[in-house]
Structure formats: C-alpha cells, structure tokens
Amino acid sequence: MDVKLATEIGKCLSNHPRVQILEWLKKPDQHFPPHETIRHFNDGVCVTYIQEKAGLSQSTISTYLSSMEKCGLLIMTRHGKWSYFKRNEELIKQYTMFLL
C-alpha cells in the first residue's frame, strides 16, 4: 500500500452512498433479501438489490461498484447475468494498517 493507492481508495470512500454500501456489505443478510437463484451471500449482493436499497439510478450504482472494485475495495463474481459484489476484507485491512 502506497500513498497513490491509498488516495484512490480514499476517493471511493469520499461519497456517502459508497461508504453506506460498504457498510451494508458488512452484513449482507441484515440488509438485503437472499437472492432468488443462489440462496447464500458468499459472493455478496447483486447490483439490482444494492441499487434499489441505495435509491440511485442503475447506471450510477454500476459505476460506483465498478470504481470500488477497481481500487480493490470490492470483489466481483459473475454468475450468469448477475454480478455479485462483496467486500475485500484483505485490502480493507491493508488500508487501515496504512493509515495507522
């Protein structure tokens, strides 16, 4: 972790909806319904559920999730036509160690 990457992560964490999403994804089962097809949260939550809960447009949420995945905060897994996003706890841990 260097200053450059930390700044990119900081950019993702500088916006209320994105921070909120990262919080919700701490405990997906408490904030989202189980997905119709797969019945677990092992790979996180699909874009539509996050979009509906956040109350922002689909394109906005898609862009947010992509940017968070790009800097490593989230991990994406694709199953069929769904993209699931979950927290990347390892990178978050590295980031906090960098700050401390």
Place this chain on the structure above:
Amino acid sequence: MDVKLATEIGKCLSNHPRVQILEWLKKPDQHFPPHETIRHFNDGVCVTYIQEKAGLSQSTISTYLSSMEKCGLLIMTRHGKWSYFKRNEELIKQYTMFLL
C-alpha cells in the same frame, strides 16, 4: 463514528497531498527539521514546514490542514504565531475500526 463522519474523513483522504501529509506526520522527525523555537515535535509540525515540503501554496496547505483538523484527523496547537499540526491517532483508530 457514523457514515456521515466517515464520509467527511474520506473526503480528506481523497487527495494525494493530504494523504501524504498524514503519512509524513507519522514520523515528523524523519521528514521535517526541528522547529527553531520549540525543539520537539510533541505538538507536530508548523504550517510553513509542511507547505515547503509539499510544494503547494501557503493558502492551499492552510486550507488542507484546516479541513483535516475540522473532521478530526489532525489536532492543532497554537504557540505564538505558529500553528502546529499533529495526527489525531484516536480518531484515526476509530475510523479504521469503522471500516473493518
């Protein structure tokens, strides 16, 4: 720590110079000369030294340090005409616990 405050902190951490300053202040004695008047770093580093090292204008650095102090990342102490800034380790700790 709630999402709102975390977002404010994130805004401060979304800019390269500010993240860099927070890094330098981890070990002030390794990055800055001891101050002419007081000879320790107990209260941190004065604005001018930070400004010179960062290579940005005085007004920019002053604004940055103020914003970081406002959200709690830095603690300011005034001695005479100098303002010294140091890290607020407690708040940084709280922020990392919020993220994890």
Place this chain on the structure above:
DNA sequence: TCTATATATCGAGATTTATAGATACATTTA
C-alpha cells in the same frame, strides 16, 4: 506603534465528481 512574519480567509478559474438517461452488451429463456 510600525514592521515583519506566520497563518487564515476570500474570490476565481480549471478540473473532477455526482448522477441521470440513453444505449450497448451479455445471458437466459420462450
């Protein structure tokens, strides 16, 4: 008190970000 020094604040132009709608792409299913 006058001047010099350190810091803070104001106003402004350039750049970036927030967010949406339209559209493209991918995948499943009829």
Place this chain on the structure above:
DNA sequence: TAAATGTATCTATAAATCTCGATATATAGA
C-alpha cells in the same frame, strides 16, 4: 432466434473540489 432481464458504458449537466494569488488577521520584535 427473439424477447426479456441484468449490468456496463457513453454522454451530458450541475455541483463540488483543487489550487492559486490577493488580502486580512494575529503575533512578535524593533
């Protein structure tokens, strides 16, 4: 293969941020 569904990307506008120079304020010293 055509339609439906989920997601990603493009384009655009409003708002926020970056950063500076100019100026104001505070303090110390002559």
